[in-house]
Amino acid sequence: MKLFLNVNPSNGLPVYRQLVQQIKGAIGSGKLKPGDQLPSHRELALELVIAPMTVKKAYDLLQAESLIIMGSGKGTFVSSNAQMISPSNKLIRIQEKINQLVIEASILNIPLKDLIEQLKEEYSKIENEYKERNSK
Amino acid sequence: MKLFLNVNPSNGLPVYRQLVQQIKGAIGSGKLKPGDQLPSHRELALELVIAPMTVKKAYDLLQAESLIIMGSGKGTFVSSNAQMISPSNKLIRIQEKINQLVIEASILNIPLKDLIEQLKEEYSKIENEYKERNSK
Amino acid sequence: MKLFLNVNPSNGLPVYRQLVQQIKGAIGSGKLKPGDQLPSHRELALELVIAPMTVKKAYDLLQAESLIIMGSGKGTFVSSNAQMISPSNKLIRIQEKINQLVIEASILNIPLKDLIEQLKEEYSKIENEYKERNSK
Amino acid sequence: MKLFLNVNPSNGLPVYRQLVQQIKGAIGSGKLKPGDQLPSHRELALELVIAPMTVKKAYDLLQAESLIIMGSGKGTFVSSNAQMISPSNKLIRIQEKINQLVIEASILNIPLKDLIEQLKEEYSKIENEYKERNSK
DNA sequence: GTGGTCTAGACCACG
DNA sequence: GTGGTCTAGACCACT
Numbered sequence: 001m002k003l004f005l006n007v008n009p010s011n012g013l014p015v016y017r018q019l020v021q022q023i024k025g026a027i028g029s030g031k032l033k034p035g036d037q038l039p040s041h042r043e044l045a046l047e048l049v050i051a052p053m054t055v056k057k058a059y060d061l062l063q064a065e066s067l068i069i070m071g072s073g074k075g076t077f078v079s080s081n082a083q084m085i086s087p088s089n090k091l092i093r094i095q096e097k098i099n100q101l102v103i104e105a106s107i108l109n110i111p112l113k114d115l116i117e118q119l120k121e122e123y124s125k126i127e128n129e130y131k132e133r134n135s136k
Numbered sequence: 137m138k139l140f141l142n143v144n145p146s147n148g149l150p151v152y153r154q155l156v157q158q159i160k161g162a163i164g165s166g167k168l169k170p171g172d173q174l175p176s177h178r179e180l181a182l183e184l185v186i187a188p189m190t191v192k193k194a195y196d197l198l199q200a201e202s203l204i205i206m207g208s209g210k211g212t213f214v215s216s217n218a219q220m221i222s223p224s225n226k227l228i229r230i231q232e233k234i235n236q237l238v239i240e241a242s243i244l245n246i247p248l249k250d251l252i253e254q255l256k257e258e259y260s261k262i263e264n265e266y267k268e269r270n271s272k
Numbered sequence: 273m274k275l276f277l278n279v280n281p282s283n284g285l286p287v288y289r290q291l292v293q294q295i296k297g298a299i300g301s302g303k304l305k306p307g308d309q310l311p312s313h314r315e316l317a318l319e320l321v322i323a324p325m326t327v328k329k330a331y332d333l334l335q336a337e338s339l340i341i342m343g344s345g346k347g348t349f350v351s352s353n354a355q356m357i358s359p360s361n362k363l364i365r366i367q368e369k370i371n372q373l374v375i376e377a378s379i380l381n382i383p384l385k386d387l388i389e390q391l392k393e394e395y396s397k398i399e400n401e402y403k404e405r406n407s408k
Numbered sequence: 409m410k411l412f413l414n415v416n417p418s419n420g421l422p423v424y425r426q427l428v429q430q431i432k433g434a435i436g437s438g439k440l441k442p443g444d445q446l447p448s449h450r451e452l453a454l455e456l457v458i459a460p461m462t463v464k465k466a467y468d469l470l471q472a473e474s475l476i477i478m479g480s481g482k483g484t485f486v487s488s489n490a491q492m493i494s495p496s497n498k499l500i501r502i503q504e505k506i507n508q509l510v511i512e513a514s515i516l517n518i519p520l521k522d523l524i525e526q527l528k529e530e531y532s533k534i535e536n537e538y539k540e541r542n543s544k
Numbered sequence: 545g546t547g548g549t550c551t552a553g554a555c556c557a558c559g
Numbered sequence: 560g561t562g563g564t565c566t567a568g569a570c571c572a573c574t
Contacts, residue, residue: 014564017148021236028242040546051566056547064472067243071281072547073574090244091254097237098251102258103142104233107158108226109165112259115234116252118227122238123248130242145479148563150558187559278511284425284548286573294515301517323574362516363526369509370523372429374530376505378436378538379475380498384531387506388524390499394510395520422549448561459551464562480562481559546573554566 004031007048015050019058027067027078030130034080038068041076140167143184151186155194163203163214165226174204174212276303279320287322291330299339299350301362310340310348412439415456423458427466435475435486438538442488446476449484 004026007018026032039047041055048055059076062068070076105115140162143154162168175183177191184191195212198204206212241251276298279290298304311319313327320327331348334340342348377387412434415426434440447455449463456463467484470476478484513523 009565016564024243025239028239042546051568053567054565057564059547069281070547071574072286072572073545074281075546075574090246091250093244094237094240094246094251095254095258097233097240098254098258101230101233101237102255102262104161104230105259106140106262107161107165107167108229109167110226110230112256114227115230115259116255118231118234119238119252119255120248122231122234123241123251126238126242145477145482150480152558189559193559276514288573297512297515301515303515303517325574329573362518363522365516366509366512366518366523367526367530369505369512370526370530373502373505373509374527374534375433375436376502377531378534379432380501382498382502384528386499387502387527387531390503390506391510391524391527392520394503394506395513395523398510398514417550424549450561459553461552462550465549467562478562479559480557481560483561548572549570551569552567555564557563558561 005044005048007050009050016054016058016061019055020061023058023062024067029126030133032078034078036078038076038078141180141184143186145186152190152193152197155191156197159194159198160203161229168214170214170216172214174214176211277316277320279322281322288326288329288333291327292333295330295334296339297365304350306350306352308350310350312347413452413456415458417458424462424466424469427463428469431466431470432475437534438541440486442486444486446484446486 005019005022007015009015011018013021023032023038032038038044038059041059042052045052045055059068059070063070066079068076069079101115105112141155141158143151143158145151147154149157159168159174168174174180174195177195178188181188181191195204195206199206202215202217204212205215237251241248277291277294279287279294281287283290285293295304295310304310310316310331313331314324317324317327331340331342335342338351338353340348341351373387377384413427413430415423417423419426421429431440431446440446446452446467449467450460453460453463467476467478471478474487476484477487509523513520
């Protein structure tokens with residue numbers, strides 16, 4: 001299976017963060033499923049024409065969030081216990097992101113109603129993507 | 137009028153950019169109107185507990201975009217060139233943040249219901265904080 | 273007799289060393305006595321869901337220390353050379369782990385009471401697991 | 409203030425982990441207090457005669473645990489909110505270590521009683537160290 | 545061949 | 560001068 005990753009070295013966002021973000025997106029939308037193997041950091045580095053360490057840094061971060069598991073000599077795999085985090089901790093983990101969103105919305109004077117509507121839209125978008133993939 | 141600014145030093149985004157972004161947002165949304173006076177960079181630095189130079193740098197950038205006018209010894213004011221952001225463009229500005237939030241939520245399998253509930257809570261928290269400041 | 277082994281692939285310590293360490297411990301504490309038969313490396317690999325080569329490597333190291341004897345086609349047995357660890361030495365072996373635990377607890381300001389309570393809970397959890405296995 | 413850090417390149421434990429462990433110990437025992445500044449990763453690297461990136465990796469890990477805060481151009485400081493983690497999360501963060509300890513103890517046939525006693529001893533040792541430092 | 549660690553540089557943005 | 564990122568290598572241990 002081909003990963004559709006692409007990085008833009010001069011995008012403001014550091015390359016390794018772009019990778020983290022895109023791989024997270026792939027996991028969240030079901031493009032990558034628990035147990036799937038990721039390319040080795042060297043291989044992916046070759047493909048993206050960046051330094052291996054840069055890919056590894058991205059993988060390290062993903063492993064720190066328990067989203068992937070890197071095993072010496074075995075390879076790197078999408079973790080299966082991403083959803084096994086205790087429910088109380090789940091919300092805590094995204095609370096920081098929610099907070100940032102609300103601050104930004106407050107500054108722009110965006111009413112709560114619009115925010116929720118937009119949220120629902122994005123949510124169903126990604127949900128549909130997930131369902132499509134699983135029904136194939 | 138009290139500015140509703142909120143910076144996070146360890147946010148990846150440099151502090152002065154956070155300031156630029158938030159002040160731009162405040163102007164665009166009408167929270168700051170042409171002619172309004174901004175606090176001096178020293179004063180704002182004190183309030184936000186950051187280095188004065190950081191605020192100065194943000195102000196310089198805003199002046200370079202003609203959004204504010206800094207007159208020696210007179211103070212800093214929102215320029216009359218400042219324009220409002222159209223409501224439709226507002227949502228586009230935070231769509232990226234919403235998207236990332238939804239991806240995280242999807243990975244953690246957080247139901248939309250919980251997400252919205254949390255969002256409402258954070259929203260009212262910030263609103264109360266805002267009212268408190270204005271009643272001082 | 274069921275061996276009470278437990279390996280964690282992403283533990284820093286390589287899997288085969290975890291095996292060596294745990295089997296050594298089991299021998300030293302008397303859980304495994306001289307003459308006891310160990311499962312074949314294939315069998316143990318299946319049970320622990322790791323590569324057979326990994327178990328083989330661990331057995332090789334244990335044989336090099338004369339703690340076990342692997343006879344072709346006959347099976348693997350605990351050597352009669354195997355010696356018990358004196359009770360006082362037992363505690364020294366885990367003192368380092370205890371020390372690290374206490375440091376973490378100190379940083380998080382966790383009271384000794386909670387720590388002990390949690391310890392008791394984990395302890396009884398493992399004991400139950402052990403009884404279950406033996407009653408099978 | 410002089411940090412008493414020393415690393416042993418061929419100790420089994422990787423250098424950057426030795427650093428993490430020692431700095432954690434210093435924080436836990438009160439040798440480093442919230443707000444204290446750590447030497448820059450370059451400076452510390454010079455002192456320890458290792459590569460700057462190695463120190464940085466250690467600092468990165470400590471920052472990931474919110475024990476320190478690294479700010480571009482400002483320096484690195486011991487975080488003040490190390491103890492502000494929600495109580496429910498505190499135990500979760502050390503549960504893994506407790507689990508490892510109990511498994512090791514179980515293999516060595518160490519009775520719960522001895523384990524607790526040893527734990528109490530270590531706990532009071534570090535507590536006394538902390539009190540001594542604060543009473544100076 | 546895989547990840548794990550370490551080195552020795554470089555350039556940039558930040559304060 | 561500080562941290563943030565990236566590079567291009569190296570050697571080792573593990574499977």
